[in-house]
Amino acid sequence: MSKLFSSFGRRRGLQGAAVGAVVLGLLLWWLLPLGERPPSGTIIFSTGTTRGVYQEYGERLRTAFGKDMPNLTVKLLTSDGSQENVTRVATGKADFTIAAADAVETYELEQRPGAARLRGVARLYDDYVQLVVARDSRINSVADLRGKRVAVGPPESGVRLIAERVLKAAGIDPRQDIEPMADGIDTGPGRLRQGSIDAFFWSGGLPTDGLKQLASKFAYRFVPIEPELVSKLHAEGGAMRYYRATNMPESAYPSIQNGSTVPTIAVSNVLMTRADVDARLTEWVTRTVIKSRDGIGAHVHSAQLVDLRTAIYTDPLVLHEGARRYYRSVKP
Numbered sequence: 001m002s003k004l005f006s007s008f009g010r011r012r013g014l015q016g017a018a019v020g021a022v023v024l025g026l027l028l029w030w031l032l033p034l035g036e037r038p039p040s041g042t043i044i045f046s047t048g049t050t051r052g053v054y055q056e057y058g059e060r061l062r063t064a065f066g067k068d069m070p071n072l073t074v075k076l077l078t079s080d081g082s083q084e085n086v087t088r089v090a091t092g093k094a095d096f097t098i099a100a101a102d103a104v105e106t107y108e109l110e111q112r113p114g115a116a117r118l119r120g121v122a123r124l125y126d127d128y129v130q131l132v133v134a135r136d137s138r139i140n141s142v143a144d145l146r147g148k149r150v151a152v153g154p155p156e157s158g159v160r161l162i163a164e165r166v167l168k169a170a171g172i173d174p175r176q177d178i179e180p181m182a183d184g185i186d187t188g189p190g191r192l193r194q195g196s197i198d199a200f201f202w203s204g205g206l207p208t209d210g211l212k213q214l215a216s217k218f219a220y221r222f223v224p225i226e227p228e229l230v231s232k233l234h235a236e237g238g239a240m241r242y243y244r245a246t247n248m249p250e251s252a253y254p255s256i257q258n259g260s261t262v263p264t265i266a267v268s269n270v271l272m273t274r275a276d277v278d279a280r281l282t283e284w285v286t287r288t289v290i291k292s293r294d295g296i297g298a299h300v301h302s303a304q305l306v307d308l309r310t311a312i313y314t315d316p317l318v319l320h321e322g323a324r325r326y327y328r329s330v331k332p
Contacts, residue, residue, distance in 0.1 A: 045095070114274070159201050
């Protein structure tokens with residue numbers, strides 16, 4: 001009888017060990033493909049302006065890539081933002097980037113060089129349009145910007161694209177009815193604090209470090225962008241279908257908003273590449289982006305919004321084959 005129980009115990013032990021091995025194997029498979037050597041070589045990642053979310057996200061993604069793919073060199077290039085990012089990837093000057101969906105669609109609709117080669121990797125998070133003025137400013141609406149000194153972002157930025165469209169929807173010619181400035185989140189806050197400009201547009205994830213830092217030095221507030229303006233943009237069609245009316249949550253900048261939400265516009269961001277970029281590399285990149293969400297999200301709040309269930313929706317771009325492989329591999 002003791003031999004029977006001993007044999008039974010050994011079988012149970014072996015079964016338990018087998019189950020444990022399977023669980024461990026599945027865990028490792030989720031983290032890194034078993035038995036597969038990580039990709040190596042060099043890639044160029046186009047980010048954004050300093051103090052912007054694209055730049056910080058790109059820096060932390062590079063660290064995450066280094067852990068999963070230690071022989072892969074990731075070179076970061078700062079940029080004006082979405083418009084320049086799309087152009088760089090489409091023309092082969094960068095391999096991966098983040099860009100707002102409206103900028104991607106605009107590039108495709110204009111049939112610019114390399115547009116047909118653009119592919120999606122993951123939908124990331126939403127950008128929020130943030131129109132900033134001094135707290136004691138008399139500017140209370142977009143229409144009040146007429147005749148003012150307004151920073152609309154660098155020429156090839158996503159904020160320039162959306163700011164000019166918002167101004168036009170409010171009946172303002174962005175080249176004649178305001179004094180346009182090319183400041184972005186890197187210089188705009190400082191110039192507003194100095195009184196060199198009356199307002200500046202910014203479009204980025206919440207919260208943006210440049211505005212968090214400004215809040216500790218200067219009293220400012222956000223000008224609402226009302227839903228009626230979004231309706232006018234939608235009526236234009238094309239890339240403007242990617243804009244949605246929303247409210248900036250009161251938790252974005254607590255010391256500035258004082259418990260109040262702000263009506264504004266949001267647009268989704270897409271991690272993108274080209275069709276000719278290696279599929280295996282892109283699969284690994286996709287895996288790391290999803291896996292690193294919580295780690296990066298502890299520092300870049302917007303990264304917390306990356307979700308496996310919605311990451312595949314990279315409209316207006318079709319998924320890159322490598323990204324498609326990854327999503328298929330984790331499909332329940």
